[in-house]
Amino acid sequence: MRIKLNQIVSLLLCGMTGVLTANGQNAQPAEESVGRPPNVVVFLVDDLGYMDIGANNPNCFYETPNVDRLSQTGMRFTDGYAANPVCSPTRYSLMTGKYPTRVQATNFFSGVRSGTFNPAPLRGHMPLDEITLAQAVKGAGYATFFAGKWHLGEDAAYFPQNRGFDVNIGGHKAGGPYTGNKYFAPFKNPEIKVESPEGDHLPDRLARETAQFIQDNKDQPFLAYLSFYSVHTPLMGRPDLVAKYREKAKAITGTEFASEEQVFGDKPRNVRILQNHAVYGAMVEAMDQAVGKVLQQLEDAGVADNTVVIFTGDNGGLSTSEGSPTSNLPLRGGKGWVYEGGIREPWLIRYPGVTAPGSESSEPICSIDLFPTVAKIAGVEIIHEVDGVNLLPALRGKELQRPSLFWHYPHYSNQGGFPGGAIRQGDLKLVERYEDGRVHLYNLKDDIGEQHDLATDMPDRVEQMRKELHAWYKTVDAKFLTEREGRQPWLP
Template identity: 75%
Template structure:
C-alpha cells in the first residue's frame, strides 16, 4: 500500500474512533423542559419552613424542594388578592392593564366607591398554556381558576388541554367543600365520600405527568388550599391542637383599618390548628407530584415553580396565620400582602440550595418559561426572563409596581406602591398620603422615611404616576358627595 493511501486509512480510522467515542445526546437533552407550576391560594411568605425556621406548620416536601432549587427572599405577587395575580401569572402582564385589579367579582364599597373592575381575563390574552402549546406541549390545569364568570373564559378555552376543577368560583364552595363529593362542574369524574381535595388534585396531576412523560408538558396545579373555608383533615387537626398547647403568647395585635374605620386586629402568632392542617395537607400533595416526576423519569428535565397568589390571611375570616415580621396580609399592599414564597428549580440553571434577594414578580413567570421552551413572544409583556437571576446574577429592571384601588374583605387600604432597589413607596388612594420604607433595614414597614427623604419621595412618586398613566390606571370614585384623592395628572 502506498504511503498516501496508508495515511488516508489511518485518518479515517481516527475519525471513526472519535465519532464512536463521542457521547450520544440523550433524549432529555434535546427535549424541551417540562414545566410544573404549584400555585397555592393565600399561602403567606412565612408559612413554609424554608422561609421561616420557626414556622408552626410542617412543610417537609416544600422545604426539600427548596434545598434542590433557588429560593427567592424578595418574590412578589402582582396584587394583594387572587384573581389579578392569577391573571399576571397567565399573561406576564400587570392586571391594571385590563382593570382586573380585584378578585372576581369583588366590588366592596367603603368611604368611596371602588375603581371600575373588569371581571374576566379577556379571551384574547395569550396565556402561558397557549405559548407552550405552540411549541408542542401537552397542557394541564387543576384546581382554582377564578379568572372568568362563564365557561367561555375557563382553562379549556385558554390553552389547556385538560381542566380539572377550574371554573368561576374562588373557593371550594360546592358539595362538601374540601371533602368529597365535591360537586364541582369541571370535574368529570366525581370523588368518593371523604376524598380530600388537595390530594385529589395531586393525583390527577401525577396521572397527567405519567401519561405524558414522553413529550414536553405543562402541569399547572393551582390549589384551592389554603383558602377559606377553614377545614382540615381530622388527623392533622388533632396533631396541631396538641402542638399548639405548648405555645404561649399574645395571638393578636391592632392594625390600622381603612380611612375612618378605626382599628382591626391582626394575628401575630402562628398556632391555628385547622389552618396548619391545611398547610401540611397541601405540602403532602406537593410531595406526591414531585415523587411522580421521579417515578416517571422526568425530574431532571422539569422546571418546577412554587409560589402563592397573595399574602397570608391575617386580619379577617378567622385570621388563621401570622405574617410577622411582614406587615399586614392578604388584601394589603404592605409586604405581608404581596411578598410571597417563590422557589424555582431549573435543572442545569439553578444551584441546589441557593438563595436570591433579587426582586421578582408573578409577571415574570410567562417570559421565563417561554424562553426556556424556546418560544419567542410576539407580543409585549411586562415581565422579564428571570434566567439571569436564576443563574445567580441580577435583573435589569428599574422598578416593580402595585395598584389596588379597592376596599378588600380583609380591611386593607386602597393604595399603590413602587419598589426601587431597597426602597418602597406606598401611596394611599383615599387621601393621597405617601409613606417611604427601607425594606433592607425595616422589613416590617414601621419607620416612615417620607419626611426625611423628600427628594426620593418626589422621584419615586413621579415614577409611580408615570406608570399609572402607561397602564391607564383607574382610581376610587366619588360617593355621596365626597371626593377621593386623585393623581395630579387626572385633575
C-alpha cells in the same frame, strides 16, 4: 418587553382565542437543554403567606418538608412578590405576564366594596384575546394541564379548557371550594367530571390527577399547572392533621392578636401575630403532602432531571379577616394590603442544571415574570408586549436589569386593607394612599416590617419614586377611586 421574531413563525389557534406563536412543533429548546425542551410544573397556592413555609421561616408552626426540600434542591427567592394583594389579578398576571391594571382586573372577580369612596371600575374576567401561558407553550408542542382554582371568568368560555389547557380538573368561576362538601368529597365541582369517593380530600385529588397527567405525558414536553384551592377559606382540615396541630399548639404561648390599622367599618381590626391555628396548620401540611406526591411522580416517571418546578402563591397570608388563621410577622399586614404581608410571596424555582441546589436570590421578582420565563424555557418567541422579565439570569445568580416593580389596588379589601399603590426600587418601597394621596417610604432591607416611615427624611427620593409611579399609572391606564355621596377622592 418586546421580543421580535428573527424567523418565520406559525400563528396558532388555541381554545377560543387567537394565539401567538412559536415555531410550532420545531420550537427551539432552552439553551441549557440538549434534547427536548424541559417540562414545567407550576404549584400555585391560594392565600399562602411568605412565612407559612419552613424554607422562609425557621420557626414556622406549620410543617412543610416537601416544599422545604424543593427549596434545598433549587433556588429560593427572598424578595418574590405577587402582582396584587388578592387572587384574581395575580392569577391574571401569571397567565399573561402583564400587570392586571392594564385590563382593569384589579380586584378579585368580581369584588366590589365601597368605603369612604367607591372603588375603581373592575373587569370581571381575563379577556378572551389575551395570550395565556398555556397557549404559548401549547404552540411549542407542549401537552398542557390545569387542576384546581381558576377564578378568571364567569362562564365556560373563560375556563382553562378554552384558554389553552388540554385538561382542566376543577377550574371554574369560583374563588373557593364552595360546592358539595367543600374540601371533602362529594365535591360537586362542575369541572370535576368524575366524582371522588365520599371523604376524599381535595388537595390529594388534585395531586393525583396531576401525577397521572405526568405519567401519561412523560414522553413529550408538558406544562402541569397545579393551582391549589388550599389554603383559602373555608377553614377545613383533615381530622388526623387537625388533631396533630391541636396537640402541637398546646406548646405555643404568647399573644395571638394585635391591633391593626383601622381603615373602614365599625368593628376594630386586629391582626394575628402568632402562628398556632390548628386547622390552618392541617391545611398547609395537606398542601405540602400534595406537592410531595407530584414531585415523587416526576422521579418515578424519570423526568425530574428535565423538569423545571416553580412554587409560589397568589397573595399574602390571611391575617386580618375571615378567621385570621395565620401570622405574617415580621411582615406587616396580609391578604388585601399593599404592605409586604399582602404581596410578598414564597418563590421557589428548581431548574436542574441551572439553579444551584440550596441557592438564594434577593432579586425582586413578581408574578408577571412567570410567562416570559417559561416562554424562554420552552423556546417560544414572544411577539406581544408583556411586563415581566425572563428570570433565567437570576436563576444563574446574576442581577436582573429591572429598576422598579409596581402595585395598584384601587379597592377596599375584604380584609380591611386600604386602597393604594406602591413602587419598589432597590431596597426602598414607596406606598401611596388613594383616599387622600399620603405617601410613606420604607427601607425594606432595614425595616421589613414597614414600621419606620422615611418620607419626611428623604423628600427628594419620595418625589422621584412618586413621579415614576405616576408615570407608570399612565402607561397602564390605571383607574382610581370614584365619588361617593358627594365626596371626591384624591386623584394622582
